[in-house]
């Protein structure tokens with residue numbers, strides 16, 4: 001059958017909605033998760049269960065293993081010599097640690113000497129060892145690793161039921177869009193909510209703020225990625241990622257009549273035995289009625305989450321209808337916090353210096369702000385006076401990022417520009 005009749009589609013849609021709906025009186029809580037993680041299934045240097053063991057012990061509630069263009073499914077053997085070579089750093093051999101943690105009964109080996117191989121466990125095999133209701137959940141994912149004329153276009157998709165193969169488009173923006181279209185198609189067909197986010201836009205100087213703005217199907221992008229090669233701060237010719245967020249959101253609201261992007265923080269972890277691409281640098285905190293993949297995706301789509309690289313919030317109230325934000329920061333020791341409210345005023349939207357300017361600054365642990373008449377949007381970023389314990393760039397401090405709130409209704413452009421989003 002090639003077509004789905006409208007009634008069946010409606011039933012499917014209702015099934016998705018009901019499965020993720022928040023029942024009256026149900027109490028939501030915060031779940032910590034990493035949406036971007038690599039393992040030996042692609043170019044990471046440890047076994048998926050060793051990685052899950054780390055994240056679970058560190059207090060994460062959900063983990064997306066997101067290897068390049070592959071799901072952890074099917075039979076995959078790897079030469080033990082190649083596993084050890086991946087480590088590159090000193091320390092205990094990878095296999096020794098794996099055997100010590102999971103035991104000889106769990107670890108599957110074949111062959112001897114230089115020909116010895118180890119089988120990588122599938123996600124289905126490792127789920128029962130880690131998952132616990134309300135405490136820990138894997139969300140199946142993939143880094144759809146695409147490019148256009150050598151420029152990287154990497155999109156993470158989470159809560160997949162099937163692999164998405166990267167499809168090239170006729171332009172960079174069409175290539176960005178192709179991943180989102182594939183995720184949407186799979187979501188409808190399989191009846192499970194799938195969240196896609198554009199990764200590390202400055203990696204390889206692949207994606208500009210204008211690209212992020214104009215691909216309006218894109219709802220999420222990585223405002224912080226813990227990989228040290230992602231050019232978080234930009235350079236003399238390229239804006240840093242934070243500035244790109246403001247540039248893209250200003251274009252969307254001022255010119256395109258489109259909703260702003262939400263930011264995601266992730267590890268993009270590859271190395272688990274020392275080295276530079278560490279786990280535990282950046283994560284999302286998601287408020288959901290229970291720990292299920294559908295609930296996590298649904299909450300993130302509604303903006304009920306924030307990003308952190310070490311600052312935790314309490315009592316976060318973000319009301320898009322009213323344009324109001326208030327929260328408390330959970331103080332740690334003698335740390336001091338500065339919150340900057342960043343946004344763009346309508347009167348300054350054409351002035352580069354007015355895009356993403358500081359609208360207000362707060363010190364202390366309680367912050368409230370509401371959208372002013374002349375503001376297109378605002379967002380909040382909280383910075384601790386303490387250094388990040390595992391920095392991915394120079395002088396990094398612990399931070400948290402809150403999703404933007406914007407003026408409603410969003411005014412549509414007077415003259416739609418043809419061909420604006422190839």
Ligand SMILES: [Zn+2]
Nearest residue numbers: 143154199200
């Ligand atoms: Zn990537």
Ligand SMILES: [Zn+2]
Nearest residue numbers: 036038143268
């Ligand atoms: Zn990655």
